[in-house]
Amino acid sequence: MFKKARIKLTVVYSGIIVAISIAFSLFIYRMVSVEIQQRLSLIERRLNPPQRIYLPPTTQNMMFIEDLREVEDRVLIILIYTNVVILIFSSLAGYFLAGLTLHPIENAMEEQKRFIADASHELKTPLTALQTSIEVALRDKKIDLKSALFTLKDSLNDVKSMTSLTNDLLSLTRYQQNNLKESFARVNLKDIVETSVNKIRPLGKSKGIQIEFNKDDVFLSGNKESLEKLITILLDNAVKYSQKKKMVNIKYNCKGKYIIIAVSDNGIGIPKEDLPYLFERFYRSDASRSKINTLGFGLGLSIAKSIVNIHNGSIGVESTVGKGSIFTVKLPAE
Ligand SMILES: Nc1ncnc2c1ncn2[C@@H]1O[C@H](COP(=O)(O)OP(=O)(O)O)[C@@H](O)[C@H]1O
Ligand SMILES: [Mg+2]
Known part of the structure; x- marks a missing residue:
């Protein structure tokens, strides 16, 4: 149960980190492309000013334009790589953090399970004794008043013992909750x-x-x-x-x-x-x-x-x- 919860939490943690990272990368990519487009139009305007006659771009200028376009592609590749690395890293960190978050809850649940098992076991012993003595008395068709009273007294002792156990269990849960500080x-x-x-x-x-x-x-x-x-x-x-x-x-x-x-x-x-x-x-x-x-x-x-x-x-x-x-x-x- 906790393994499934840990994986779910890991997906949620890394999902949030990767979503933020992708949004941020898209923003950077958009800014870089706008900037490059603006630079390219500026260069083109410088190379072909409207008043002059058309001059064919030199090879050097062409290469410069190509370089600028390549920068845009390279930024995109770097951003994709960065996001993949962030995905891997956030999954590992998310798995670790999910473990850290769930560990105390897992311990508390284990403790609760043990508590219930122990309490039921302790209650079962006097209950079985009580059931047996009542059944034995009921089976005896010729039971006299003295034996009947003895069985009743015995049963009352078992009931008292169970009452004391349940009172102790209630006290224990109450004092373990640690919310008595207000009444100091x-x-x-x-x-x-x-x-x-x-x-x-x-x-x-x-x-x-x-x-x-x-x-x-x-x-x-x-x-x-x-x-x-x-x-x-x-x-x-x-x-x-x-x-x-x-x-x-x-x-x-x-x-x-x-x-x-x-x-x-x-x-x-x-x-x-x-x-x-x-x-x-x-x-x-x-x-x-x-x-x-x-x-x-x-x-x-x-x-x-x-x-x-x-x-x-x-x-x-x-x-x-x-x-x-x-x-x-x-x-x-x-
Ligand atoms: N003053 C004491 N002298 C000897 N043994 C003790 C004393 N106090 C506690 N114990 C031991 O510790 C155990 C746990 O005590 P406690 O939690 O009060 O449970 P309980 O008294 O119901 O058995 C007792 O069963 C007993 O073995
Ligand atoms: Mg005691």
């Missing part, structure tokens, strides 16, 4: 951290995990709702990937032109080989899946990265398996 306002990081900690506290309590945080006023320009989402994602991971009764800590401060936010835990840690892929969509470390068996789709950190990008910041991670992880976010200060 002066926000206090203290409020953002407090709101996020309050959201994660119940999950922490259920595992006996305490969340420590500082309460300093630090102001920055940003989108409040998305920053709350960012901190919530990091805190949620810190709690989710920690064993019971561990500590989770969130610290923030302003260092020169930047605000540094660090979320640390003493949890299961992340293997070195997983670190480069952690912020990719749907990536989940095998270690975290098997050891702690937590629910999730691997979208949290890619959403976090999109939010950080919108705020012109950066996000990084340091981790040791069995000891814990520190996620550090660097955002430009106000």
